[in-house]
Amino acid sequence: MHELPQQLANGLILGALYGLVAIGYTMVYGIVQLINFAHGEIFMVGGFGALTAFLALPGGTSLWIAIPLMLLAGILVSTLVAVGAERFAYRPLRGAPRLAPLITAIGLSIVLQQLVFSFYPDAKKARVFPKIPGDPFELAGITIQRSDIFLIIAAPLCMMILGWFVAKTRSGRAMQATSQDPDTAKLMGIDTDRIIVMAFAIGAAFAAVAAVAYGLRTGQVDSRMGILLGLKAFTAAVLGGIGNIYGAMLGGLALGLTEGLATGYIQHVPGMDLFGGAAWKDVWAFVLLIVVLLVRPQGLLGERVADRA
Amino acid sequence: MTALLEVKDLRVAYGKIEAVKGISFTVNQGEVTTLIGTNGAGKTTTLRTLSGLLKPTGGTVTFDGQPLGTVPAHKIVSLGLAHSPEGRHIFPRMTIEENLLLGAFLRKDTAGIAEDVERAYTLFPILGERRKQAAGTLSGGEQQMLAMGRALMSRPKLLMLDEPSMGLSPLMMQKIMATIVELKAAGTTILLVEQNAQAALSLSDQGYVMETGRIVLTGTGRDLLGNDSVRKAYLGED
Numbered sequence: 001m002h003e004l005p006q007q008l009a010n011g012l013i014l015g016a017l018y019g020l021v022a023i024g025y026t027m028v029y030g031i032v033q034l035i036n037f038a039h040g041e042i043f044m045v046g047g048f049g050a051l052t053a054f055l056a057l058p059g060g061t062s063l064w065i066a067i068p069l070m071l072l073a074g075i076l077v078s079t080l081v082a083v084g085a086e087r088f089a090y091r092p093l094r095g096a097p098r099l100a101p102l103i104t105a106i107g108l109s110i111v112l113q114q115l116v117f118s119f120y121p122d123a124k125k126a127r128v129f130p131k132i133p134g135d136p137f138e139l140a141g142i143t144i145q146r147s148d149i150f151l152i153i154a155a156p157l158c159m160m161i162l163g164w165f166v167a168k169t170r171s172g173r174a175m176q177a178t179s180q181d182p183d184t185a186k187l188m189g190i191d192t193d194r195i196i197v198m199a200f201a202i203g204a205a206f207a208a209v210a211a212v213a214y215g216l217r218t219g220q221v222d223s224r225m226g227i228l229l230g231l232k233a234f235t236a237a238v239l240g241g242i243g244n245i246y247g248a249m250l251g252g253l254a255l256g257l258t259e260g261l262a263t264g265y266i267q268h269v270p271g272m273d274l275f276g277g278a279a280w281k282d283v284w285a286f287v288l289l290i291v292v293l294l295v296r297p298q299g300l301l302g303e304r305v306a307d308r309a
Numbered sequence: 310m311t312a313l314l315e316v317k318d319l320r321v322a323y324g325k326i327e328a329v330k331g332i333s334f335t336v337n338q339g340e341v342t343t344l345i346g347t348n349g350a351g352k353t354t355t356l357r358t359l360s361g362l363l364k365p366t367g368g369t370v371t372f373d374g375q376p377l378g379t380v381p382a383h384k385i386v387s388l389g390l391a392h393s394p395e396g397r398h399i400f401p402r403m404t405i406e407e408n409l410l411l412g413a414f415l416r417k418d419t420a421g422i423a424e425d426v427e428r429a430y431t432l433f434p435i436l437g438e439r440r441k442q443a444a445g446t447l448s449g450g451e452q453q454m455l456a457m458g459r460a461l462m463s464r465p466k467l468l469m470l471d472e473p474s475m476g477l478s479p480l481m482m483q484k485i486m487a488t489i490v491e492l493k494a495a496g497t498t499i500l501l502v503e504q505n506a507q508a509a510l511s512l513s514d515q516g517y518v519m520e521t522g523r524i525v526l527t528g529t530g531r532d533l534l535g536n537d538s539v540r541k542a543y544l545g546e547d
Contacts, residue, residue, distance in 0.1 A: 170414075177400050177411055183362055184398040186382035187391075189415040189463070303402075 007264040008257065009142045015256020016155035017217075020210035021233030022240065022248035023162070024082075024203025030179040030243035031199045033098075034090065037105035039207060040230015041112035042082050046208030047221035048116055049077025051127055063132060067150065067212070074208035081112065082204035083197055091193075109226075116223045123223035129215035151213040158206055159249055166245065171198065179243065228282070235289050241302020250300055258288045313338045313373060313467055313498050314359070314390075320367035321351070321358045328354045330522035331368065336467060337515065341489065341499045343530065345506045345543060346519035352502040353395050355519075356471050359500075360392040361385045373466060387415050389466030393473065395502075397456040401445030405436050408444050408455055412462030422462070429458035432488065450481030457488065461497075468492070469500045474508065486512060506543035510534045518543075 024039045036042075053073035057066055089108055093101045116123045132146040144152075166172040177185040178195040185192055214229070215221045232255060240251025262284035267276025275283070292300065314336040321329040329351040336342040344352045357363045359370060361382030370377040372390055380388070391412075400408050409429055413422045430437030433454040439447070444455055453473055460468055470489070474482040486508050493499060493512070503509035510516050513530035518539060526539065533539050 173403075173407065173411065174414065176403065180400045180402055181398055183382075184394060184400070185411075186362065187360055187386060187394065188411045188459075189383050189386040190411075191381075191383045 003264060005140070005142050007260045009144065011257035011260025012253055013144075013148050013151060013256070014259060015236075015253035016151055016249075017210055017213055017252070018229070018233050018236040018255050019249035019252025020155055020158060020206045020213070021229060022236040022252050023158075023206045023245060025234050025237040026240070026242050026245060026248040027199045027203045029237070030245075031175070031182075031196055032090075032094070034101050035105065035234070036085075036090075036200075036203075037102065037230075037234075038085060038108035038112060039082075039203065040226030040233070041109045042078050042085075042204050042226075043207035043211050043214075043230060043233075044221070044223065044226035045081050045112060045116065046074040046078035046204070047129070047211035047215050047225060048120065048123070048127075048223075049208065050074035050212045050215060051129060051221055052077075052119070054130055063130065066130065067216075071209065071212050074212050075205045078204040078208035078211070079201045082200040082207075086197055086200045091196075113223050113226075120223075126220035126222045129219055129221050131216055131219045145217070147216040147219075148213075150216050154209050154213060155249075158209055159246075162202070162206075162245060165202075171195075175199065232282075232285060235285065239289055239292050239299055241299030244299070244301045244303075247299055247301035254300070255285050255288065259285050311338045312336065312371075314500065315371040316355075316359075316368070317370075318368040319355065319358065319365055319370065321354050321363055322366045327366070328522055329358070329365075332517075332519070332522070332524045333368075334517050334524060334527075335515075336498060336500050338498055339493075339496060340514035341493050341501060341512055341530075342515045342517070343501045343503060343509045343513040344517050344519055345503055345509055345533075345539075347504070347543075349521070350519040351522040352519055353471055356392060356469050356500070356502055357394075359385075359469065360390060386463050386465075389463075390469065391460040391463045391465035391467070392469045393456045393460040393471060395471035395475065397449070397452045399444040399447070399452050399455050399459070401443065403444055404441050405444055405447070405455055406440040408459050409436075409462050412459035416463070425462055425464065429461060432461075432491070433458055450477050450484070453477060453481075453485055454488075457485075461492075465497075467498045467500060469502075471502045472504065473501070474503060474505045482508065506539065507534070510539075 021043050024042065025036065028034055028036045050070035050073055053070045054066060085108055089104050090101055093104060120127060134146045136143045136145050166175060174190045175195050175198065177188060177190060178192050182192050214225065236251035236255045237248045239254060240247030259281040263278050263281045267273045312335040317333045318331045319329055320327060320331050344355065346352050354363065358365050361380055372388060375388065400411065409426050413425065416422055435451055436454055436458060447455060457470065457473065473485050477485065489499060490512055501509055510530040510533050516528060516530050516533040517524050518526035518533065
């Protein structure tokens with residue numbers, strides 16, 4: 001069992017990635033009760049935004065300069081796409097039956113996946129993304145890929161900034177008020193349309209950070225990278241209690257840990273040797289979701305509230 | 310007497326169903342004006358339209374000399390119109406103090422805001438004792454006090470109270486009604502919507518009786534209390 005710390009570390013790193021993307025699902029749901037199924041594609045376009053910045057830089061640019069610029073470009077592209085989607089796809093449907101925005105979201109996913117081909121005709125195949133060069137380093141017996149350092153720093157930093165923003169700033173309090181009671185928030189003088197845009201924008205920015213982390217980690221981006229990751233992140237958001245930002249990160253970490261441990265250990269359980277290894281990790285992730293929903297339907301940190309639909 | 314709020318031939322519809330069918334009334338500066346009527350008479354619809362949450366299908370609303378026709382809901386409070394909604398609608402997962410501060414969301418005068426928070430605690434001491442408690446844990450009466458206190462935090466020219474006595478114990482109701490009297494004495498103009506006609510009319514300067522979207526009777530509070538049809542319909546007398 002000497003590799004346990006290693007499996008835990010792998011799980012947490014993967015989980016942080018899920019958590020960052022899950023924030024986008026949970027924030028938008030918390031404010032407008034909409035599952036933005038196009039969020040996986042918001043994540044994906046962020047990756048291509050970052051790739052575009054990388055390709056535009058002269059070869060041999062130091063990653064110390066390249067990564068911040070890639071991050072900036074990714075955030076810019078994701079945020080613009082998300083804000084545009086809110087304005088032109090979702091806002092006209094506010095007040096429509098819930099199925100309408102849901103179908104719109106699925107349509108938007110397809111549109112965004114196709115749109116990438118206009119810029120990168122070969123986007124279906126993996127496009128090479130830079131990695132942080134150098135051998136993995138060891139820390140207290142745990143091996144960590146250099147590219148993961150980005151995520152290890154970015155994920156807690158993003159959560160800290162978001163926690164501060166929501167709790168301490170005027171806009172953050174307006175956001176809380178809007179998620180708890182939108183009509184009454186308007187009576188207080190809060191421009192709830194602006195808050196909705198803000199929720200989409202923050203979620204998109206986090207997705208772009210995750211996309212850069214994903215690109216660095218796997219060394220590639222492709223037009224379909226948002227599909228499974230988006231689904232996992234959505235699972236993480238539900239797992240943690242949809243609408244709760246800390247729940248999203250917690251759900252992500254729980255999901256990542258489950259995948260890490262399932263990959264490492266399930267095959268050692270007597271009689272389970274067929275169900276272990278990397279091939280089965282997605283199955284265990286969804287098994288965790290089913291179990292949590294059976295025991296605690298509102299999710300880990302969610303509150304039991306009446307459906308407002 | 311100057312009219313602070315003037316409503317003329319206001320119409321509001323939910324889809325094809327007209328809930329308010331052309332009503333006209335005025336609220337005078339410094340007075341308490343009451344809309345009474347049964348469930349479904351259109352009272353709450355009227356208030357929600359005044360504060361911009363619903364769009365009128367016809368008529369005009371003039372507040373403090375300014376037409377409110379196209380003003381969006383989030384800009385109404387800055388004009389001096391505060392609304393304590395039916396069912397209280399406090400923010401349940403925020404503390405009492407945070408709820409009060411949201412009532413002053415558009416104000417920038419930190420010192421004045423702090424002063425008004427203290428004033429709310431003087432008006433409702435129980436809120437001051439529980440200022441750090443989540444508002445959702447309060448009793449119905451305490452939530453009503455919070456909703457009123459929150460509405461006052463914008464220093465409104467006109468305070469609209471929708472069913473402040475709904476679901477409250479008789480004792481709590483008395484406390485709320487006494488507060489309305491107190492606010493009026495301090496010079497606040499109030500538009501009150503109530504099903505409890507007795508209590509509301511006895512403290513009102515002006516009253517309007519609504520029935521299925523129309524105003525059917527108008528008079529001073531005292532007149533309406535003495536009116537036979539009002540006594541029959543709303544005060545349960547034969």
